[in-house]
Amino acid sequence: MALGDVVNDGLGGLSHNVITGRLEDLVNWSRSRSSWPATFGLACCAIEMMASGAAHYDIARFGMEVFRASPRQADIMIVAGRVSQKMAPVLRQVYDQMMEPKWVISMGVCASSGGMFNNYAIVQGVDQIVPVDVYAPGCPPTPETLIHAIETLHTKIEQGEIMRRREKTGAGANIHVEEIPAGSVPVLLGRQSHD
Amino acid sequence: MTMIADEGAQELRPRSELTARELLREVGSVLRLSEAEAAKLGDLPEDPDEDQTMVINMGPSHPSTHGVLRLMLELQGETVLRCKPIIGYLHTGMEKTGEQLTFMQGGTNVTRMDYASPLNNELVFSMATEKLLGIDGDIPERAQWMRMLLSELNRMSSHLLFMATNGMDLGAVSMMIYGWREREEVLRFFQKVTGLRMNHNFVRPGGLAADLPPGWRDDVLRILDLLPERLEEYDILMTGQPIWRERLQGVGVITPSEALALGATGPILRSTGVEWDLRRHDPYLRYDEVDFDIIVGSYGDAFDRYAIRLNEIRESMRIVRQILDKMPEGDYRIQDKKVTPPPRARIDESMEALIHHFKIFTEGFKVPEGEVYVAIESPRGEIGCYIASDGSPTPYRMHVRAPSFVNIQCLPHMMRGGLVADAVAVISSVDPVLGEVDR
Amino acid sequence: MTDSPEEQTEEVVEEVAAPEPEMFGCPMTESRGQLVLHVARDRYLDVAKQLADEGYAMCVDLTAVDYSKYMDRPLPASVSPERFEVVVNLLDITHSRRIRLRTQVPEADATIPTLFDLHPGTEAMEREVFDMFGIAFDGHPDPSRILMPEDWNGYPLRKDFQVGTIPVQFKGAAS
Numbered sequence: 001m002a003l004g005d006v007v008n009d010g011l012g013g014l015s016h017n018v019i020t021g022r023l024e025d026l027v028n029w030s031r032s033r034s035s036w037p038a039t040f041g042l043a044c045c046a047i048e049m050m051a052s053g054a055a056h057y058d059i060a061r062f063g064m065e066v067f068r069a070s071p072r073q074a075d076i077m078i079v080a081g082r083v084s085q086k087m088a089p090v091l092r093q094v095y096d097q098m099m100e101p102k103w104v105i106s107m108g109v110c111a112s113s114g115g116m117f118n119n120y121a122i123v124q125g126v127d128q129i130v131p132v133d134v135y136a137p138g139c140p141p142t143p144e145t146l147i148h149a150i151e152t153l154h155t156k157i158e159q160g161e162i163m164r165r166r167e168k169t170g171a172g173a174n175i176h177v178e179e180i181p182a183g184s185v186p187v188l189l190g191r192q193s194h195d
Numbered sequence: 196m197t198m199i200a201d202e203g204a205q206e207l208r209p210r211s212e213l214t215a216r217e218l219l220r221e222v223g224s225v226l227r228l229s230e231a232e233a234a235k236l237g238d239l240p241e242d243p244d245e246d247q248t249m250v251i252n253m254g255p256s257h258p259s260t261h262g263v264l265r266l267m268l269e270l271q272g273e274t275v276l277r278c279k280p281i282i283g284y285l286h287t288g289m290e291k292t293g294e295q296l297t298f299m300q301g302g303t304n305v306t307r308m309d310y311a312s313p314l315n316n317e318l319v320f321s322m323a324t325e326k327l328l329g330i331d332g333d334i335p336e337r338a339q340w341m342r343m344l345l346s347e348l349n350r351m352s353s354h355l356l357f358m359a360t361n362g363m364d365l366g367a368v369s370m371m372i373y374g375w376r377e378r379e380e381v382l383r384f385f386q387k388v389t390g391l392r393m394n395h396n397f398v399r400p401g402g403l404a405a406d407l408p409p410g411w412r413d414d415v416l417r418i419l420d421l422l423p424e425r426l427e428e429y430d431i432l433m434t435g436q437p438i439w440r441e442r443l444q445g446v447g448v449i450t451p452s453e454a455l456a457l458g459a460t461g462p463i464l465r466s467t468g469v470e471w472d473l474r475r476h477d478p479y480l481r482y483d484e485v486d487f488d489i490i491v492g493s494y495g496d497a498f499d500r501y502a503i504r505l506n507e508i509r510e511s512m513r514i515v516r517q518i519l520d521k522m523p524e525g526d527y528r529i530q531d532k533k534v535t536p537p538p539r540a541r542i543d544e545s546m547e548a549l550i551h552h553f554k555i556f557t558e559g560f561k562v563p564e565g566e567v568y569v570a571i572e573s574p575r576g577e578i579g580c581y582i583a584s585d586g587s588p589t590p591y592r593m594h595v596r597a598p599s600f601v602n603i604q605c606l607p608h609m610m611r612g613g614l615v616a617d618a619v620a621v622i623s624s625v626d627p628v629l630g631e632v633d634r
Numbered sequence: 635m636t637d638s639p640e641e642q643t644e645e646v647v648e649e650v651a652a653p654e655p656e657m658f659g660c661p662m663t664e665s666r667g668q669l670v671l672h673v674a675r676d677r678y679l680d681v682a683k684q685l686a687d688e689g690y691a692m693c694v695d696l697t698a699v700d701y702s703k704y705m706d707r708p709l710p711a712s713v714s715p716e717r718f719e720v721v722v723n724l725l726d727i728t729h730s731r732r733i734r735l736r737t738q739v740p741e742a743d744a745t746i747p748t749l750f751d752l753h754p755g756t757e758a759m760e761r762e763v764f765d766m767f768g769i770a771f772d773g774h775p776d777p778s779r780i781l782m783p784e785d786w787n788g789y790p791l792r793k794d795f796q797v798g799t800i801p802v803q804f805k806g807a808a809s
Contacts, residue, residue, distance in 0.1 A: 039258055043285055043630050044310035044393055046262065047356070051382075054375030069258035084633070086783045087255065087263060087284045094256055116303065120790060120798030121288035140393055203784035283781040290766075291790055291797055326666050455692055455727070458755030469727070476730045564708060567666045568695070568723050568734060579695055581721065585704045596695040596723070604758050633781060
């Protein structure tokens with residue numbers, strides 16, 4: 001692609017001073033370089049998300065330091081923290097208000113799978129409510145992990161794969177949810193309850 | 196498919212649907228007054244009719260970075276008449292989970308309640324467990340001093356977080372960046388000592404999980420050298436600045452009797468003039484052996500609370516300096532085989548050590564029957580842990596008295612008669628952490 | 635380890651054959667060095683008022699315990715155990731002392747008077763106890779749930795309410 005000439009020799013190196021490219025590539029490039037997160041900081045992960053927005057880990061270099069409070073103006077929803085039963089409808093409402101194209105990063109283990117709180121009060125994975133594109137593990141994930149997740153998402157956006165898949169299936173990271181019927185013995189982890 | 200978040204009876208209801216007592220409470224009167232006296236509260240005339248006021252909803256998802264607090268405000272124009280906080284959006288069932296986890300694992304659960312000062316949560320839980328076990332008098336000196344060091348550093352990082360979010364809420368966005376910059380220094384030290392930046396699970400029953408790494412003194416001294424001049428910068432940036440003062444002075448006023456009646460503790464109570472700090476008046480760890488001042492305000496407004504927290508950072512630095520001098524040598528953990536696992540190196544050599552380690556980490560240690568309540572001073576107020584044990588390795592009932600849960604009850608009082616634009620300043624000055632409010 | 639203070643107290647009481655220690659007519663015990671007052675439900679409000687007059691002006695914490703799995707817990711002889719216990723921690727700032735009240739609340743009639751008029755700070759704490767245990771507080775100005783959604787069924791911290799652990803399943807795992 002002609003961009004390579006510009007990168008190597010500067011604009012003067014281009015004989016005809018015109019860059020050509022596919023529209024889709026340009027659109028994807030601009031979308032990935034300027035994706036604004038919606039504030040959805042819930043719990044401890046929100047602190048690490050704010051830390052990644054602060055000076056030391058600076059996500060402004062990725063174009064993401066403007067955390068838009070209004071979901072209408074945001075592109076990425078970083079679900080940072082545990083989602084409780086009371087919060088789930090609110091989460092869905094905020095997600096629905098976001099304009100297409102929109103992506104979701106599930107930050108932390110509580111958002112990805114319920115984390116250490118496998119109980120009545122926490123939704124076991126935010127992908128039960130919204131389609132998730134990238135999962136960032138950690139409790140809480142350090143800002144480096146979050147930036148890795150963001151960069152993964154940016155790469156996916158640039159390649160255009162997500163939007164194509166989204167059109168076909170409506171799902172985000174293409175998770176298979178297979179219901180294991182009741183009666184078959186599940187593998188249990190952790191302590192049983194008192195009784 | 197859109198689901199509507201309707202919390203029915205938990206929301207602010209129209210005046211016609213409320214009884215007189217409910218109305219008094221939402222209007223923000225302390226019910227030790229008679230109804231006649233309560234009617235004279237505030238500088239508002241008789242409250243207007245229902246159809247002349249407007250009910251607005253703030254949250255639970257809003258940019259004020261205090262988490263998922265939802266506030267319903269009844270306004271007349273710009274003036275707030277009633278305020279009702281609706282919580283529960285972060286309810287995690289931690290007390291129920293606490294009944295499933297052993298006393299050794301309990302720290303992982305409790306530390307995520309007040310996620311701005313996790314070490315204090317672990318400390319109060321460990322202290323309650325130790326009291327039940329009866330070993331609270333036998334914790335080694337070095338462990339106590341180390342706990343104090345970490346607790347004070349945590350207080351510093353929590354108050355820096357307050358300064359950052361307070362600044363941002365009031366519009367001083369650069370304060371957000373500065374506050375986090377300072378916090379990074381403290382978090383780097385925590386990462387070196389505990390392995391994690393947050394939610395450390397480092398304070399365990401019996402002491403701590405590991406000893407301080409070599410070179411820790413230099414790291415702490417670096418923090419102590421860096422901070423004072425930066426705090427001076429914040430004084431110049433904010434404390435003396437007219438805009439800051441206008442926005443905070445006289446905003447969110449609470450009287451001492453109201454604060455005591457509502458059970459508010461910490462900077463809120465101290466801002467009203469009541470000198471009550473558990474580190475001085477109910478000392479734990481080795482706080483009676485270090486020298487520090489209790490910062491007390493006089494007006495009970497948001498500016499006092501801001502100034503108290505700023506100066507508490509300075510007092511914490513003073514305590515940390517004394518700890519640096521006085522830190523004794525010794526064990527970082529009690530050598531009682533019941534609660535302390537063997538050193539990792541021994542597990543390779545000895546079968547008994549392996550079995551001992553295995554038992555402690557899977558089955559847990561049995562704690563004698565009884566119930567106990569232990570309270571310490573967290574950056575937000577008095578955090579207490581009530582544990583009832585039935586002799587098994589897991590608590591029968593674990594309850595944490597969260598300071599923010601009780602402090603949030605002050606919000607209607609502080610907001611009544613104020614402007615809607617001050618609502619954010621008031622919430623920010625109370626400094627709630629919703630993780631411990633909802634648990 | 636030596637006997638707990640409660641056992642020691644009981645031993646001493648048996649030897650001397652004196653009436654058990656009490657305050658305001660309610661039996662008083664000691665738990666790990668902390669004073670505990672076992673108050674009967676009908677005297678609960680009176681004792682709280684008397685303590686407030688005595689100086690215990692701040693109610694620090696109000697919570698409850700469901701003892702249905704541990705009914706044989708150690709209690710003074712004159713107190714008959716019920717399913718629920720409401721536990722109130724009071725603080726006296728001027729003298730820096732604390733006291734704990736424990737009141738038995740039966741399952742069949744799970745109500746108790748509210749401390750709201752005496753200590754307005756108990757408003758949220760009592761709502762939480764109602765939400766988590768189903769204990770109703772007479773005279774509370776706003777008896778609604780606080781932590782769970784409004785339409786939630788059940789009281790989560792009761793012992794017969796399941797934790798709700800979802801078994802972790804692995805794709806293709808053998809059973």
